[in-house]
């Protein structure tokens with residue numbers, strides 16, 4: 001009798017633990033993390049679709065090179081501005097080397113304060 005009553009209880013406990021564990025190890029700040037995750041996923045999808053339509057690096061193309069674009073760059077730095085961020089007319093397809101050199105130049109031009117960017121932001125916001 002006690003064993004029969006114990007079993008379903010164990011089932012509830014272990015399933016409850018399973019639902020709690022994945023979120024809780026990440027970060028205590030649930031608002032920030034869920035927003036970031038949603039943003040990241042949405043951007044990933046948008047980026048994929050854009051690169052399918054614009055598969056070649058714009059800068060390389062300008063110089064007569066055919067290079068596959070892997071990065072969607074924001075022509076005007078969005079700096080957290082949602083409208084600029086999601087405006088596809090503000091996007092351009094770039095390969096990684098072009099993106100990295102452009103980005104570096106832009107950051108020098110604007111003299112942005114160099115802060116430690118979290119690694120998860122590096123792929124989310126390009």
Ligand SMILES: [Zn+2]
Nearest residue numbers: 057060095098
């Ligand atoms: Zn390129």
